[in-house]
Amino acid sequence: MRWSPRPPFVHPSAPRARGLQLTLDRTRLRRAAMRYAEHGWDVTPGACFAGERFDCARPGCPTMGCHPALERWEEDASADCVQIAAWWRQQPHAVLLPTGRAFDVLEVSAHLGLRVLGAARLYAGVVGPGRGQVRGPVAVTPTGRWMFLVRPGDPLRPELDDSLVVVRHGPGSWIPAPPTRLPEGPVRWSVSPQETCWLLPDSYAVQGMLVDALRTATATRRPGLPRQTSTLRRAA
Template identity: 35%
Template sequence: MLDTDWSDSWRGAFRIELRAEAIGLAWHGWPVLPGTFPATEAGTEAWSGPVPVHHDWADRLTVDPHEIAQWWSGNPYSLLVATGKVVDAVEVDVELGKRAARLLRATGHPAPIVATPDGRWLFLTTVADNLPEKLATSGEVRWHGEGSWVPLPPTPFQHGVVHWRVKPDVWGWRLPEADVVHSVLTRALDQNVGADRSQLVAAASAA
């Protein structure tokens, strides 16, 4: 259950907010689609996160605000964006995300960043052909490209709401180049490896 009042009146107000956000993203050319949301009925399966409502979602993609408005006319569907078309996303944990965000700020070119209630950060970029090998094989990074999707604010989870760490209007809705963000994430990953090695050396010295 979502840790808030999931009453009919709250559900209606939240649906309106989700609908407005979906329409706004569509005006900027982002292919959004409706996703599942936390169930409220007793005895239903535990909800593990949003997935597209329609099995043929890839064939329904559109940026038509009027059609998108219809999708959110009845239910407070989660707000998802299809990746691999206009936007890609690189998913990391909080600690790696914080290091990468600091490095991006230092360059003066912050990327749009989404945070989920389950401790994941999503760095949004232009579409890429692949992920650099070091990131792809690290075990700490997940790339969302063609055929995938990610949740956008204010999608509800069972224990919170997806929110922006850095909003896209900070960049004037111009997505940063994927290779730039990939490079910064690689540097942040190297910092983590260096920190882990330092801790191991310190632990060995104290033994």
């Protein structure tokens, strides 16, 4: 019998393969959580994604979507690396970042996020009040929600307060952070914190760009003509 240096094939559904994948996921998530904590961002473990739902191991928990694994997550969230290592020692927890502490988050729809990100890149080098303060980390969910991390404390401007496409995450809220996996896919960075040297933009500067983007979108939309009909007419 000839000896082969190649390892034996292991089917992806085999217990050994599943265990290896869980270990890799846990290691990747733990490293990300540690990296956030090293830059002063509090972290809290989320429920583990298992099949089609998230399991937090709390008896009777009815929540199937992404949610904190700890009942007192606001009080227990921490940037202590020893604590974080303990949380991720056994389970591939989702990485959740509490908001209203090191940063707030402005969550917007995809079309609005693309407009604002493009404008932020355009104005990043322009001299003027607030123009150099608009570039910051931006995370994107697999469902197309864009999350702009900004300096904490500022409420939404009146023009955005009643908007259905802009949500501010402040105290008492959290966001899933890359590389957390949701049922539709992983959360990713469109602009990573490393790209901006972990600096955060002024909230009102970003909100001003959101207001401009919303006004532009409203002005370019033809009144009284459904979007689908307009698209069909352009294609004709």
